[in-house]
Amino acid sequence: MDVRNQADRTAHSRELILDATIECLLSEGYAATTTVRVQAMAGVTRGRLLHHFPSKQDLLTAAVARLGEQRLNRRLEGEDDEFDRMLGAERPAEADVGARSDWAILTLWTGLMHSSFFSALELWTASRTDNDLAASVRSHEKVVLDRVRENARELFGTELTCRPGFDEFFTMVFASMRGMAVTYTFSRRDPRREPMLTTWQRTARTLLSGAAPD
Known part of the structure; x- marks a missing residue:
């Protein structure tokens, strides 16, 4: 053999x-x-x-890890990935802090609204009554969030991330994004037309760039 x-x-x-x-x-x-x-x-x-x-527990624990990898890689094979297209496009210069923060917010939201997020959401819900699954989810979510935070610093650029309060700003906005993303399990809206995008962008401009909101 x-x-x-x-x-x-x-x-x-x-x-x-x-x-x-x-x-x-x-x-x-x-x-x-x-x-x-x-x-x-x-x-x-x-x-x-x-x-x-x-066992099913073994299967789901492995699925949590696999989903974590997919979310970090931001793609599923064969899936049309708008996030990758945005990263491949020309990004605003770091010195243009208003445009750069707007672009970074849009890119974060687009990356979050990936099918792997909704698969993970099914496991989050199940972990409410399954302590072993919850432990696995907690462990992998920490890895995912740390990587997302790292990626966000690259998206916003050093001109913005070196400013006081960036980490707190990111925590607040990304938590809001994830909460809004949950509503897409039933809303059937087009995430490209999410009304909160404008709010997140204005918040970023106000807290980070000091530029007046449009």
């Missing part, structure tokens, strides 16, 4: 199972994300699934 090929097949089947778990969380919700349903979506045998994940 080719040990390397066997290891590749084993790793591939694990990826298939985790991808199916995340897809199921997003499309059908936590309650419908059973090991039987995931097995069918992944196209693997029962034995193969149980080899990797002996």
Whole structure:
């Protein structure tokens, strides 16, 4: 037996199972994300699934970690990612603090409104009554938030991030963004037309740039 090929097949089947778990969380919700349903979506045998994940708890714990990776990478394979397009476009100069803060706020919001956020939200809700899952979520959310904070400093640029109160400003605005994002589970609005965008941008200009709001 080719040990390397066997290891590749084993790793591939694990990826298939985790991808199916995340897809199921997003499309059908936590309650419908059973090991039987995931097995069918992944196209693997029962034995193969149980080899990797002996219980639903093991499966969901691994899914939390996988979602954390996807949210840090800000993309799902095959997904049209507006966030990447915005990062690839020319960004305002750091010296143009008003335009730079407006752009950074819009980019933060666009990056947050990613399908992986809503899959993670299903696990957040489930963790309310599952202490083991909650512990896993807490651990990975800290990593995700630290990386988002790091990315935000790059988006805003040193001209703004060196100003007093930036960290507190970011905490406040990003918490507001995440709270607003939760409402998109039922509102069916277009996030590109979110009314709060203007409020966040004005807040950034007022607290960071000292420029008068438009």
